[in-house]
Amino acid sequence: MKTKRLHLPLAALLLLTATAAQAKGESTQADPKLKAAIASQERPEADRARDRYRHPAETLTFFGLKPDWTVVEISPGGGWYTEILAPYLAERGHYYAAGPATSLPDSSEGAKKSAAALAAKFSANPARYGKPTITEFQPPLRTEVAPADSADLVVTFRNVHNWISRETELAAFKSFYGALKPGGTLGVVEHRGKPGETLEEMKKSGYVSEAYVKQLAKLAGFEFVASSKVNDNAKDTKDYPDGVWTLPPTLKLGAQDREKFLAIGESDRMTLKFIKPKS
Known part of the structure; x- marks a missing residue:
């Protein structure tokens, strides 16, 4: 007996595809407000030029970001994602920037300047950024990035x-x-190393094995939800003399093979979603 081929209308097929994606922890369409935040001309031009490597709309949508969420960004650095997250959350949500520690006896002048610059940025334009909260993050001495059980989402980009x-x-x-609500999400983007790399190799190269990140999350109590290919880069061979810093944006070798590394682009990155169990 021949098996009958099932013919479904296009709308039904799209619905099935979306349902399957959501079942794996993926959203299929970015919030228009998020797209507007990313497209804003108030974002620095240099930041917008890197969207093609960092895929902010797809990445944040995968993490499930909502405009009324409390979101903690770990080690925002120069503020690349801050320029998207803080404006997006300004009206209905709340943004925490877990920056460098400034209250420790050995806090560096660089850390203090970085924190001061971020605070000045926020206070100079409350209409754009709302009222973010700056906290200190320097484990194991400063780890309260937000009040316990308060955040809907914690994100970290290339910090592990x-x-x-x-x-x-x-x-x-x-x-x-500790910062996440039960049921809250941890989103991790990190330079992806080759399977089986040792800790010493990770320290030297800046590339981290995906298995190790998953192990860390599990040890901390998280459950793995899903991974996304949005920040994959098959051109990245991960065998450079100065590790991941050989590639843009650092380009540590300077003019040497510059065009070659620019053609590769930014690193191959894992994009992982974890959840804090509800019970």
């Missing part, structure tokens, strides 16, 4: 290798767990 180099990675993940 830094914590590995300081041997504070587990303390960092435990901090995120």
Whole structure:
């Protein structure tokens, strides 16, 4: 007996596709408000030029971002994602910037200047940024990035290798767990290393094995939800003399093979979603 081919209307097929994606923890369409925040001409031009490498709309949609959420960004650095998240959350949500520690006896002048610059940015344009909260993050000494059980989403972009180099990675993940509500989401983007890399190799290259990130999250209490290919880069061979910093934006080798590395683009990155269990 021949099997009958099932013919479904296009709308039904699209609905099935969307339902399957959501079942794996993926959203299929970015919020128009998020798209507007990303397209804003108030974002620095240099930031917008890197959207093609960092895919902010797809990444944040995958993490499930909503405009009324409380969101903690870990180590925002120069504020690349801050320029998207803070304006997006300004009206209905709340943005926490977990920046460098400034209250420790050995806090550096660089950390103090960075925190001051971020505070000045926010206070100079409350109409754009709303009223974000700046907290300190330097595990294991400063780990309260937001009040306990208060955040809907904690995000970290390309920071795990830094914590590995300081041997504070587990303390960092435990901090995120403490800040999230039960059922809250942890979103991780990190330079993806080759399977089986040792910790010493990760420290040297800046690339981290996906299995190690998942292990850290599990040890901290998280459950893995899903991964996305949105920040994959198959051109990245991960075998450079100066590790991930050989590629843009750092281009550590300067003019040497510059065009080659520009053609590769930014690193191959894992994009992972975890959840803090509800019970």
